[in-house]
Amino acid sequence: VLMYLKERNVLLFIEKRVGKMMSKKKIIGMFTIAALMAGLMAMPVMAASKKKIKSVNIKVEATITPDTRMGSEDVDVEVKDSSKYYYDTYEVNNTGRGWSADDVPELAIYLRAEDGYYFTLTKLSDVKIDGAALVKASKQDSSETLKLVVKLPSLSEYVAGFNEEE
DSSP: OHHHHHHTTHHHHHHHHHGGGSOHHHHHHHHHHHHHHHHHHHHHHHHHTSEEEOOEEEEEEEEOOTTSBTTOOEEEEEESOTTTEEEEEEEEOOOSSBOOTTOOOEEEEEEEEOTTEEEOOOSGGGEEEESSEEEEEEEETTTTEEEEEEEOOOHHHHHHTOOOOO
């Protein structure tokens, strides 16, 4: 900026107009501050161009067998509106090494916003889940990640339908 101003004799013009009241350093400082302010004002315009995700809708299916180790479960998460967000990963919140018949699996499911979108959910009712019960929802990473804590049906419900043949 300073080189451009010198080339165009802008500094000389301003110096002649203002006189000896302002030094070159003060003039350069004013131009620098003006340029910074102009750059900062452009930032909110970029954020405003992102689109809001006001609700999410997913389906959770899990196959968890009692007497198996945690981490061996098969969890499938289907996103109903994949143009705005997508399923990333899940974590098991239960403690212990293995699943028992009386466990109620609790998972943290992570959804990520597609480029140009961010999550703006404010109520649990903005989250629709088939196959699990929502416990908690929270936004992370400047609202680009949505963490859903869900509880699946008790494993006793899975094994109740199976009887050993005699």
